[in-house]
Amino acid sequence: MIQFEAVHKRFPNGTTAVHDLTLEMPEGGVTVLVGSSGCGKTTTLRMVNRMVEPTSGTIRVGGKDVLAQDAAELRRSIGYVIQQAGLFPHRTVLDNIATVPLLLGWGRRKARARAAELLETVGLAADTGKRFPHQLSGGQQQRVGVARALAADPPVLLMDEPFGAVDPVVRTQLQDELLRLQKELSKTIVFVTHDIDEAVRLGDRIAIFRTGGHLVQCAPPAELLASPADDFVTDFLGSERELKLLSLTPLKEVPQTRATPLRADEPVSAVSGDGGRWQLVTSAAGRPLGWLDTDALPATGTAGEAPLTPARALRDTDSLLSALNETIGSPSGCVVRVDADGAVTGVTAREEIHARATAAHAAAGAGAARTAGTAGSDSPAPTTTATPAEHPA
Numbered sequence: 001m002i003q004f005e006a007v008h009k010r011f012p013n014g015t016t017a018v019h020d021l022t023l024e025m026p027e028g029g030v031t032v033l034v035g036s037s038g039c040g041k042t043t044t045l046r047m048v049n050r051m052v053e054p055t056s057g058t059i060r061v062g063g064k065d066v067l068a069q070d071a072a073e074l075r076r077s078i079g080y081v082i083q084q085a086g087l088f089p090h091r092t093v094l095d096n097i098a099t100v101p102l103l104l105g106w107g108r109r110k111a112r113a114r115a116a117e118l119l120e121t122v123g124l125a126a127d128t129g130k131r132f133p134h135q136l137s138g139g140q141q142q143r144v145g146v147a148r149a150l151a152a153d154p155p156v157l158l159m160d161e162p163f164g165a166v167d168p169v170v171r172t173q174l175q176d177e178l179l180r181l182q183k184e185l186s187k188t189i190v191f192v193t194h195d196i197d198e199a200v201r202l203g204d205r206i207a208i209f210r211t212g213g214h215l216v217q218c219a220p221p222a223e224l225l226a227s228p229a230d231d232f233v234t235d236f237l238g239s240e241r242e243l244k245l246l247s248l249t250p251l252k253e254v255p256q257t258r259a260t261p262l263r264a265d266e267p268v269s270a271v272s273g274d275g276g277r278w279q280l281v282t283s284a285a286g287r288p289l290g291w292l293d294t295d296a297l298p299a300t301g302t303a304g305e306a307p308l309t310p311a312r313a314l315r316d317t318d319s320l321l322s323a324l325n326e327t328i329g330s331p332s333g334c335v336v337r338v339d340a341d342g343a344v345t346g347v348t349a350r351e352e353i354h355a356r357a358t359a360a361h362a363a364a365g366a367g368a369a370r371t372a373g374t375a376g377s378d379s380p381a382p383t384t385t386a387t388p389a390e391h392p393a
């Protein structure tokens with residue numbers, strides 16, 4: 001959808017912000033640009049909608065050279081979200097969202113109706129529309145910024161540190177919202193961030209830049225984490241590289257021991273972990289109540305009276321990292337698995353989770369090696385075309 005071919009940007013003061021960039025951003029995917037401050041991420045992003053003009057090279061959006069298009073028209077056809085939303089302070093939220101549709105001549109009524117619909121899409125209450133931006137929290141303003149960018153339903157969204165100015169809890173909520181929206185809308189998104197965790201969470205592909213506007217590596221997150229191209233990328237990914245890889249792998253494919261009723265005449269069922277000492281007790285509806293230590297049971301006691309150690313249950317869509325975390329806290333060393341309704345389906349032992357984690361690492365590494373081989377290079381290529389790796393739903 002977006003292609004950079006040998007793009008160079010040198011500002012009049014002599015600064016080279018982007019150096020010989022060749023990069024493809026696939027349709028319907030999120031490409032995240034990361035790197036330290038001043039490495040050319042924003043300049044790269046802004047060249048897509050011609051807010052910055054390249055010095056040389058070609059940029060195509062949907063196959064068309066951006067320089068061959070009218071700049072204002074191009075900008076209206078591409079959504080743009082920036083840090084702190086950049087809303088017009090004297091316009092209501094609804095009018096802010098309706099900005100591009102009005103510029104496109106939709107008429108006030110239709111533009112406002114679309115804006116009202118988008119308020120709901122981004123998770124804001126209808127009455128928010130009448131307020132002014134300063135009457136909203138930072139997180140709410142960012143949602144309005146996203147709604148404004150989506151108003152004319154552009155195929156491409158440019159997002160420049162959109163969640164950089166909110167606290168970590170709101171940031172996670174906004175990331176969740178974006179993932180949810182993206183599942184529905186499948187936009188081609190270019191997302192700039194400083195935060196590698198955000199990049200791993202949101203990106204279908206991550207492009208890592210180094211100062212001077214050099215692209216060092218571009219790959220799906222799992223490949224990048226399993227096979228960083230050089231020491232710069234390794235350092236940038238941080239010391240928890242392997243754990244980040246586990247955060248991308250869902251628990252789904254890891255086998256589980258199925259739960260079976262302990263005694264047909266009791267409203268509890270149990271499944272054994274840790275050689276049978278620990279029993280998982282469930283309610284009549286099959287929800288997990290906790291782990292029962294059978295060694296500590298009084299001779300005459302029953303499962304229904306004994307104290308239970310709480311068990312946090314995981315679903316198939318949870319990550320191997322969450323599973324690993326649970327095995328550390330679980331007295332049995334097993335994680336409890338539940339279905340979408342919260343009913344226990346079984347348990348998985350720590351060893352199974354470790355084995356799957358090792359396999360996930362090997363598979364991601366093999367994917368990167370295949371890509372490097374295809375590219376005909378003896379080091380991982382900066383631009384890869386490998387199949388996207390597993391990603392949490």
Ligand SMILES: Nc1ncnc2c1ncn2[C@@H]1O[C@H](COP(=O)(O)OP(=O)(O)OP(=O)(O)O)[C@@H](O)[C@H]1O
Binds near residue numbers: 017
């Ligand atoms: N208009 C300009 N004139 C001159 N130099 C500029 C201009 N805009 C950006 N630069 C320089 O180009 C380089 C890349 O800037 P850019 O904003 O693209 O980096 P960035 O990776 O987005 O940085 P940050 O993460 O800090 O936002 C920097 O050295 C910056 O100072």
